[in-house]
Amino acid sequence: MSDLPGVVVTGVSGRMGQMLVRMVAESERVHLTGAIERPDHPWVGRDVGEAMGGAGLGVTVESDPLESFARARAVIDFTAPAATVEYAGYAAQARLAHIIGTTGLSDTDLAAISAAARHAAIMRAGNMSLGLNMLLGVVRQVAASLDDSYDIEIVEAHHRHKVDAPSGTALMLGEAAAEGRGISLSAMSDRGRDGLTGAREPGHIGFAAVRGGDIIGSHQVIFAGDGERITLSHDASDRSLFARGALRAALWAMDQKPGEYDMSDVLGL
Ligand SMILES: NC(=O)C1=CN([C@@H]2O[C@H](COP(=O)(O)OP(=O)(O)OC[C@H]3O[C@@H](n4cnc5c(N)ncnc54)[C@H](O)[C@@H]3O)[C@@H](O)[C@H]2O)C=CC1
Numbered sequence: 267m268s269d270l271p272g273v274v275v276t277g278v279s280g281r282m283g284q285m286l287v288r289m290v291a292e293s294e295r296v297h298l299t300g301a302i303e304r305p306d307h308p309w310v311g312r313d314v315g316e317a318m319g320g321a322g323l324g325v326t327v328e329s330d331p332l333e334s335f336a337r338a339r340a341v342i343d344f345t346a347p348a349a350t351v352e353y354a355g356y357a358a359q360a361r362l363a364h365i366i367g368t369t370g371l372s373d374t375d376l377a378a379i380s381a382a383a384r385h386a387a388i389m390r391a392g393n394m395s396l397g398l399n400m401l402l403g404v405v406r407q408v409a410a411s412l413d414d415s416y417d418i419e420i421v422e423a424h425h426r427h428k429v430d431a432p433s434g435t436a437l438m439l440g441e442a443a444a445e446g447r448g449i450s451l452s453a454m455s456d457r458g459r460d461g462l463t464g465a466r467e468p469g470h471i472g473f474a475a476v477r478g479g480d481i482i483g484s485h486q487v488i489f490a491g492d493g494e495r496i497t498l499s500h501d502a503s504d505r506s507l508f509a510r511g512a513l514r515a516a517l518w519a520m521d522q523k524p525g526e527y528d529m530s531d532v533l534g535l
């Protein structure tokens with residue numbers, strides 16, 4: 267038995283899940299106490315380290331989170347919207363910190379997560395990298411300094427397996443630009459142009475998504491004016507970036523009161 271605070275990872279067979287299992291298991295500050303997958307997954311019942319193709323870690327993959335949540339201080343969750351909403355309810359019952367990396371959440375999902383945050387600390391961010399979260403402040407500032415003769419367009423690129431668009435990060439960048447401009451993103455965004463769209467609406471924020479190959483995550487915010495263009499960009503070249511941010515967030519959130527937090531709270535930005 268370890269005295270270190272327990273952390274559960276959900277979606278352990280996924281791209282981020284496997285990265286997180288490795289990082290939590292190797293950490294000297296936390297202890298891996300649970301590994302969760304969906305009920306029909308072939309890894310359920312196996313040691314998570316062995317299922318990942320390495321040495322056993324002494325943690326069996328389970329589909330029922332109740333027991334492992336009861337032994338933990340935090341759950342790190344990069345799965346899918348329906349799963350994340352379900353885990354938010356369980357984490358609230360067990361009063362443990364819930365670190366949410368899952369993107370593609372609907373307004374209804376977000377409302378359910380806010381309700382769960384009355385009972386537990388929830389840290390949610392569409393991107394947990396330090397660099398990207400620093401960039402948000404720069405985007406806000408540039409958007410506040412330029413009037414709407416500079417058209418704002420957000421272009422994101424991801425691997426062929428990504429299921430949601432625009433990416434969670436693109437939406438965070440869009441929110442930062444909208445805050446800088448003093449506008450509402452939901453009222454002023456253009457997504458997925460196709461066909462005879464008409465000329466660009468002044469003041470709107472446009473989104474475009476590229477999907478292909480093994481691109482980990484690239485984002486550009488373009489401020490296109492007459493005669494010049496400013497481009498702010500961020501490129502992730504290693505997924506461990508996000509896992510490191512998530513682990514830092516878990517350590518931070520374990521000591522927070524119930525409520526909703528984001529990476530700016532964790533990083534003190
Ligand atoms: N916030 C951030 O920094 C980042 C967020 N993401 C987001 O994380 C999510 C996962 O991304 P990937 O790992 O690339 O996807 P993935 O498809 O490789 O992994 C998702 C995993 O969740 C599991 N899962 C689905 N439903 C489940 C359930 N009910 N219970 C338990 N497990 C369940 C799947 O079986 C799979 O193993 C996506 O929404 C993605 O956009 C990804 C990278 C960074």
Ligand SMILES: O=C(O)C1=N[C@H](C(=O)O)C[C@H](O)C1
Pocket residue numbers: 369392393424428432433434435436482483484
């Ligand atoms: O699905 C991914 O891979 C990623 N998802 C996040 C997003 O939607 O922005 C973060 C990162 O870009 C990788």
